[in-house]
Amino acid sequence: MTRDTRPWYLRHHPAERAPENGLVRFLKGLSGLLAFSLLGGLLLAIGAAPVVGVTGVIAASTTGIFEELPEYLVVDRPNERNTIWAQYTGEGNTNGYFPVATVYLQNRQAVTFDEISPFAINAAIDGEDHRFYEHNGVDTASVMRAVLGNLGSQGIDSGASTITMQLVKNLFVQRALEQPTEAARDAAYEEATAQSFSRKLAEMKYAIGLEKRYTKQEIITAYLNISFFGDNTYGIEAAAQRYYGRAAKDLTLEQAASLIAIVQYPGERGLDNPDNFAENQKRRDTILYAMEDVGSITKDQLNEALAIPVDASTLAPVEGGSGCINAMVEARWFCDFVVKNIENFEGLGATPVERRANWEQGGYDLYTTLDLDVQGNAHNQTTFWAPPNEPAFGLGAATVSVEVGTGRVLTMAENKRFDDSITGGGGDTSAVNYNTSAEYGGSSGFQSGSTYKLFTLIAWLQAGHSLSDSVDGTARTVQQSQFVDTCADSRGPWGGPYPFKNDSGGGGSMSVLSATSGSVNGAFISMALKLDLCAIRNVAESLGVERADGDKLWTNPSSVLGTNQVTPISMAGAYAAIAAGGVYCKPIILDKIVGPDGQDLPGQKPECRQAISPDIAAQASVALRAVMTGGTGSASNPGDGVPILGKTGTTDDSIQTWIVTSTTRVATAVWVGNSVGFYPLSRYGVADASGSQLRHRIMNATMAVINGKYGGGPLP
Known part of the structure; x- marks a missing residue:
């Protein structure tokens, strides 16, 4: 038997009943009579004696069943959508922010009574339950009429359901x-929607309890917020936005009636399918006539609404969906990083489990650190200079910026299109965030190359040496046993020869300042031979550098030249600390949260500490400024007068290339290289740039826009 893979709301939606033979009709008639008798007991139990005779035994029995049920049902807050916001000063911003993604289990945005069009309120009442303001949750006249008119059924027809009873059913659904x-979902759904007298009996009891506990206004609002409108759209607000591109409070008469027409049969009347338009219009018109009949609208309003067809010309559908795959294109990688950090956001709850549960319940607005004023450019530069669909090899690129002094992540871009669907989206897509660690994006990291030399430089200065000291920059072979490594978790002792070369050529005696500017391998090996490899790692760790796989940074001799596979985001944070006078701030992504009740909740506070002394940071800054003004990083300098420091990195055969920079305001890391494989970038090019220059093209253009907004002062 083929498994039915349709969603629950189609799998379980009531279908048209097939014709029944006489025996079946007879048996159902008997059950209907029994239900009718039980109904008498029910009506006695709720104090509404029917004008029919029932035996005392049946009445007493039904009253007992009725009284065994709880007195009332609590109207739970329904699942809602969460919205992720980014900073934006352009057109369409809301208080300096712009929505970039919605994430939800159910697409719903709960609203208050005053935020719903009166047309929608009246359409629901006049079309579904015109005695809504008169009954106590159960419309006895409708119940009696439904039973008398449908004695052949096994229960009470849905025509007897009041809005309050429908709310009860929807709460259980x-x-x-x-x-x-x-x-468990299927079983609970079957129970919540069973066409049985016992289920209808419970529905009535709970409806009466709701009417005692809540006002009519609260009940109709809850009903319109919980109802299903097709296409994973729940609640009148989300439905108004989905099908008409407007808020629920702005719905016109015919729009409101058309939406209310959906709720009983979303599979047949939902506006997400053109095949449903005729059935929707038929039910919509019935609702409109009912509204005019009770005086909610005038004859002229009725005729005007009836003249408007239900078709593609009168809809204004807003396509969208849940998750980062449906987010603003430029913000998808950042969105994914936010979602993967949900359990770290203390404003969502006291524990990771509670935070996840609250997030899935929904209704939260996350106001993040992403700055769309500069993110769009970073995205465009990264995807242009590192084409996502390069067929020759696995070309990858990542760009990430953090704010100096706070750690707030301002940009996060990748050359691949984000796609975390099961099927994937092709060769130009990925679900692996190159900027982050495996824990938060799946990346295994990339060898840092000479950007890691910063930490040897700082350890050199901390050991009492200076930038003017002379060291041997000659390419040569050294014995690994000459290196000191006191780390308790060292994989040493190290032994055997270690041959290395200078990518930039040159050698001989040179100052540490010159060696840094020219990124001379031999000089840094000479410096490391006078240091403890563990001290170099300690510097990197104090500045927040991380291996993407979560392992401790390795301390083998080759790590001096950048063989640890690190994350771009942690490298940006480390260089930001130099520009901040040695103050390291852990990268953060969330400024604040607004909860479902509209209350402000805390975001991530900056976590900053003095990682290295201001004096050491100032000396390192001098060396790194030289890299950007006349050294290997000069091609990345936008030349706009904003002081900038930085360091380049290139691994053997240019498999991975880096440039990390910082002003006093913003630090940025750019990586371009092989996401998989070992294709030399020296054999590659885009437009007029060779493969080794792509990182500079991205950085130069990215920093030009960042500096234009944020500026920067004198470096330490």
Whole structure:
């Protein structure tokens, strides 16, 4: 048997009943009569004696069943969508922010009574329950009429359901959808929607309890917020936005009636499918006539609404969806990083489990650190200079910027299109965030090359040496046993020969300042031979550098020249600390949260500490400024007068290339290289730039825009 893979709301949607033979009709008639008798007991139990005779035994029995049920049902807050916001000063911003993604289990945005069009309120009441303001949750006249008119059924037809009773049913359906497994969800849904007298009896009891506990205004609002409108769209607000591109408070008469027409049969009347338009219009018109009949609208309003068809010309559908794959294109990688950090956001709850549960319940607005004023350019530069669909090899690129002094992440770009779907999106897509660690994006990191030399430089200065000291920059072979490594977790002792070369050529005696500017390998090996490899690692760790795989930074001799596979985001944070006078700030991504009740909740506070002394940071800054003004990083300098420091990095055969920079305001890391494989970038080019220059093209253009907004002062 083929498994039905349709979503629950189609799998379980009531279908048209097939014709029944006489025996079936007879048996159902008997059950209907029994239900009718039980109904008498029910009506006695709720104090509404029917004008029919029932035996005392049946009445007493039904009253007992009725009284065994709880007195009332609590209207839970339904699942809502979460919205991720980014900073933006351009057109369309809201208080300096712009929405970049919605993430939800159910697309719903709960609203208040005053935020719903009166047309929608009246359409629901007049079309579904015109005695809504008169009954106590159960419309006894409708119940009696439904039973008398449908004695052949096994229960009470849905025509007897008041809005309050429909709310009860929807509350149980909502709880069914929140069950942890598919089997539990299906079982709970079947129970919540069973066409049985016992289920209808419970529905009535709970409806009466709701009417005692909540006002009519609260009930109709809850009903319109919880109802399903097709296409994973829940609640009147999300439906108004989805099908008409407007808020629920702005719905016109015919739009409101058309939406209310969906709720009973979303599979047949949903506006997401053109095949449903005729059925929707038929039900919409019935609702409109009902509204005019009770005086909610005038005859002229009725005729004007009836003249408007339900078709593609009168809809303004807003396509979208949940998750970062449907986010603003430029913000998808950052969105993914935010979602993967949900359990770290203390404003969402006291524990990781509670934070995850609250996030899945939804209704939160996350105001993040991403700055769209500069992110768009970073995205464009990264994807242009490192084409995502390069067929020759696995070309990857990442750009990430952090704010100096706070650690706030301002940009996060990657050359691949984000796609975390099961099927994937092709060779130009990926679900691996190159900027982050495996824990938060799946990346195994990339060898840092000479950008790692900064930490040998700092350890050199901390050991009492200076920038003017002379060291041997000659390319040569050294014995690994000459290196000191006191780390308790060292993989040493190191032994055997270690041959290395200078990518930039040259050698001989030179100052440490010159060696840094020219990124001379031999000089840094000479410096490391006078230091403890563990001290070099300690410097890197104090500045927040991380291996992407979560392992401790390795201390083998080749690590001096950058063989640790690190993350771009941690390298940007490390260089930001130099520009901040040695103050390291852990990268953060969340400024604040606004909860479902509109209350402000805390975001991530800056976590900053003095990692190295201001004097050491100032000396390192001098050397790194020389890299950007006349050294290997000069091609990345936008030349706009904003002081900038930085360091380049290139691994053997130019498999991976880096440039990391910082002003006093913003630090940025750019990596371009092989996401997989070992294709030399020296044999590659884009437009007029060779492969080794791509990082500079990205950095130069990215920093020009960043400096234009943020500027920068004198470096230490």
